[in-house]
Amino acid sequence: MAGISLRAIRKSFRDTSVLQGVSLDIADGEFLTLVGPSGCGKTTILRIIAGLETQDEGDVAIGGVVVDDLPPKARDIAMVFQSYALYPYMTVAENIGLPLEMRRLSAAQRLPLLGRAMPGARALRAGIAADVTAVAEGLGIGHLLARRPAQLSGGQRQRVALARAMVRRPKAFLMDEPLSNLDAKMRVQARTEISELHRSLGTTFVYVTHDQAEAMTMSDRVAVMMGGRLMQVARPQVIYDDPQDLAVATFIGTPEINTLPGRVEQGGRLAVLGEPWPVDVAAPAGSAVTVAIRPEALATGxxxxxxxxxxGTVRHVEMLGAETLVHLRLPAIDKPVIARVEPAVGASFRPGDEARFRVAPARVLVFAADGRRLVAEAETAAPLQPRPAVALHV
Ligand SMILES: Nc1ncnc2c1ncn2[C@@H]1O[C@H](COP(=O)(O)OP(=O)(O)OP(=O)(O)O)[C@@H](O)[C@H]1O
Ligand SMILES: [Mg+2]
Incomplete structure (x- = not known):
């Protein structure tokens, strides 16, 4: 087991800068998820940690030891890829056992026929078979050991890839979108299984996804990455409630956070759509700002x-079963504002109705023109109230 530290990692492919100084400390045993849009550099970071790619600048340390000069094999880290990369002509047992054969058997002992007659080979192979069976049974694929990958479902293949990564008890797991080939229902199940696996192994996991529900539900911390930079690294709820950048606020959360144009008036008072709002902002008067409000922060009554x-005017009502989304058209705003309400509350809205929603000032997030979060304070100290639980869409 080991923590992983990245220090000012930079990487370019020819003229294109892909990582622009990434620094991150992942604690021993932590489940850290890298999330971000396609092409932001997630896979490149994993490959640099694994040693499959070399950074131009910066250091990688595993368990406190700088590993920049170590080849992938010597880093003792397992990587699970999106494609699973199973060998089609090998059985499940052979696929899972391969990393152990490479480590425990000599080149001569690995020979298909002669190798079996080499001294010691029989006992070593029996040990490998026992370890393979134990890991496979732990993942519920013990009955599939004799099959080949083509005879498995997507979820079973994903477990074989996991078993192969686990079998040599690596110091850390790197997983690159391991669930992206599964259908929606399987993904939800697999994400629970991976979380359980992490809890039972207690090993460091670095997990890459562009599925924010996966990032939010599985991780100790989420690192939101954009354009080769880490925008924010924090617990999932902090990323959701306290995004430090407008790009993070809009990337995380479904439906997307509502945004409205605003302006800072004299004395730091916020004005939105020409109306004064009871929120003070630490920015010069005249600054243009963006105001952002989560859909569940819009309340009725x-x-x-x-x-x-x-x-505003109700434009559309989306009944989703567990909740209802009310799309509201505000004067002079093109994009609808969406409120997430209880179905019983949502049932009273009809398209074309006038509707009034209320937002607690503490739930109004304000961002500067460059996207940075501005400190905003409710004018009057509002009494502390527990926030409602966040509903995540799957
Ligand atoms: N070997 C390479 N040669 C040239 N460019 C590369 C190479 N590998 C990655 N890139 C580029 O680097 C950028 C980051 O790629 P990377 O694969 O790390 O993104 P990602 O965040 O994993 O994206 P996705 O979510 O689509 O998997 C992309 O613009 C990609 O085209
Ligand atoms: Mg990738």
């Missing part, structure tokens, strides 16, 4: 004193 009020 209750005490409106001290709250922001949004008045």
């Amino acid at each position: 209750g005490d409106t004193a001290g709250s922001v009020t949004l008045l």
